[in-house]
Amino acid sequence: MPLFASSFARRTIAFLTAGVLALLAIVAVSAWLSVRTAQHAEEAVVERDIRALTTNLLAATIDAETGQRGYLLTGEARYLNPFERAQPRLRGDVAALRKLVAGDPAQLAAVDELSEVLDAKMAELTETIEQTKAGQRDAAIQTVLSDRGRLLMEKARTQLAHLISTAESRVAARLEAVTEGAEILTWVTAAGSFLIVLFAAGASWTVMNYTRELMAARIELQALNAGLEERVAERTEALTRANDEIQRFAYIVSHDLRSPLVNIMGFTSELEAAMKAVGPYVAGDTTLADKARLATEEDIPEALRFIRASTGKMDGLINAILKLSREGRRELRPEPVDLVTLFKNAAASVRHQTDEVGAEIAVPSSAPALVTDRLAMEQVVGNVVDNAVKYLARERPGRIVITTGETTRRVHIDITDNGRGIAEQDHERIFELFRRAGAQDRPGEGIGLAHVRALVRRLGGDITVQSELGSGTTFRIDLPRRLRVNENSTTR
The missing domain is CATH 3.30.565.10 (Histidine kinase-like ATPase, C-terminal domain)
Known part of the structure; x- marks a missing residue:
């Protein structure tokens, strides 16, 4: 009885299909949970980096302001060291922070706004330092007393605090999601292991009954393969005969074309020999017309060159066709x-x-x-x-x-x-x-x-x-x- 005609075969296929679908579902859920957990872990690392960079920005801004105030109070250049170190730190940290939040439009907008505030703050600090260097210390003090720098610093602190708070809350959420994913993965793995054991037991039980019908199907398949091989051999033989006929046709056509070509090439040789014989005669007889002399010295040699170039090209192409006929392909x-x-x-x-x-x-x-x-x-x-x-x-x-x-x-x-x-x-x-x-x-x-x-x-x-x-x-x-x-x- 054919495999797919028996009720047993239908039950076996249904069982195997259900098992395979269950395994695929387990694998898919496990893969999804693994990817989700990895994403959450990666996002948590990113948020921690954001928090660290934000903290560094706050520290660098404070250092810059400290250096400015020390210089304004003392006028000594050594107090500018914190300010000078803070400038490249601020630029680098802002660039790194912008790169980390590039995929979050809201965060990116907040970083852009923070960057503008920090630029304004650094400009205010630089302005007062330059005024002091130029001997305008009173003007620098007035700039400080205008509260513009204080307001900028407070705004920067507020924005930095918001970024830090957002990063911390997101880190906590990501860690919670990672923990939750790990728990779900544990349950899914346990359930999957149980289903795999059931599937293995069912497969072992069906092997003995499946083998008999599989052998019958194998015998039938061998018979079909034998018939298919016979048909392929017949088609191959027919194609070989057709290819042989094409090769014979190419061979005949090539010879029919080459025969007159050989005659033309022989004729050019005779013309060349005749020209060599007539040339000395024309050169020695001054009574001949210039036209005849021109023909022997220029026209005929030029014509021979043209004929040779064209016939040489034809001969090369026809020889290629002959080679194609002999070799079957080029x-x-x-x-x-x-x-x-x-x-x-x-x-x-x-x-x-x-x-x-x-x-x-x-x-x-x-x-x-x-x-x-x-x-x-x-x-x-x-x-x-x-x-x-x-x-x-x-x-x-x-x-x-x-x-x-x-x-x-x-x-x-x-x-x-x-x-x-x-x-x-x-x-x-x-x-x-x-x-x-x-x-x-x-x-x-x-x-x-x-x-x-x-x-x-x-x-x-x-x-x-x-x-x-x-x-x-x-x-x-x-x-x-x-x-x-x-x-x-x-x-x-």
């Missing part, structure tokens, strides 16, 4: 990345397009230190720069500016262009796979920015866009200064 490899060099390489790879439209790319002369995956960063920056060139406005000279910034733990890269811009409703759309925004007059499949966002997020960062239609666009790439790689940090 681990992110943090390394120091020279951002300035990376920006220059990205600009060089699109120089042919920028020269055609008369655009320029401004690269910073320095950049923050960054430790991240180099290949991923090349893909991210290259994609964004290529996008900026692709969507420059025809009606004005194109300009793309790359800037950087940093905080303690983050580095950001801003790539700003003065191109056609992006409508506000399309700011998120452009990051969706196979989705494009604006006029569809440029080649593309809508993969680039989706791939960029995925890469940036794998690097622990994010990419955002700020743009207005017709006013240009700024892409901000925000990254951690140092990439932290764990076992799941792979680019799939």
Whole structure:
């Protein structure tokens, strides 16, 4: 019979539940009483400190007044020692007292009022001392006889006495609460011990009867686990097959892309060899046109450099795809990345397009230190720069500016262009796979920015866009200064 279908099981569960609830209640009450007792004890200590500081303030004020009177009567500077010692004591004790009563608005207000009275009293004492030092002893005596100092002292005594009385009454109340809490805790502990003994006896009695139904449930659970493991194995096999198919697809696509790339690279080698053969001939024949000479000396070498830069980049990306196909996944490899060099390489790879439209790319002369995956960063920056060139406005000279910034733990890269811009409703759309925004007059499949966002997020960062239609666009790439790689940090 299943465990929860029997009346015995229901009784057992009810018994155990009641016992557990009783124990939880005992623990909760004991914990509450312990915390309450500790709070009262701590508050009593604080009130005692308040009383001690208040008493010290009264003594320091009396010392200051004693020093003043001795000096006024004798004119000897040695009588000022109590006054001079009292000044820092008063400041320190008032600050400490204010800190202790910070959580009690009424007490804090009383301390603030006391501080004002003490400041006024010390000002009156200082005034008479300074008058005496200046030879105006009669004026100082008149100041004393004006009763201003006496009234201030009486007011200070009254306020100090009130603070002392309040502190003493609170100490007594806290001590009484501590005693009461200790008594309650004793009774709760005794009752808890009794309930624990009852619970232990009940648990011992139920173990024998519970074991039989537990064994039946265990057998049933083993059967369920066997079925679950079989289903997991089937799902794992299906996922493995799907992954193998994806790897085969990546391998085939990579080879189909690499074949024409190899032809292009071979063609650039032939062009370079032809240029080497034609160069000496052109240099020795003065009858050839300057245009032909310019082509052999500048245009063809420049074109070869452009082709090599672009094909080299393509070859690196395709080789990365081939490696991904062979290894199943590519681990992110943090390394120091020279951002300035990376920006220059990205600009060089699109120089042919920028020269055609008369655009320029401004690269910073320095950049923050960054430790991240180099290949991923090349893909991210290259994609964004290529996008900026692709969507420059025809009606004005194109300009793309790359800037950087940093905080303690983050580095950001801003790539700003003065191109056609992006409508506000399309700011998120452009990051969706196979989705494009604006006029569809440029080649593309809508993969680039989706791939960029995925890469940036794998690097622990994010990419955002700020743009207005017709006013240009700024892409901000925000990254951690140092990439932290764990076992799941792979680019799939």
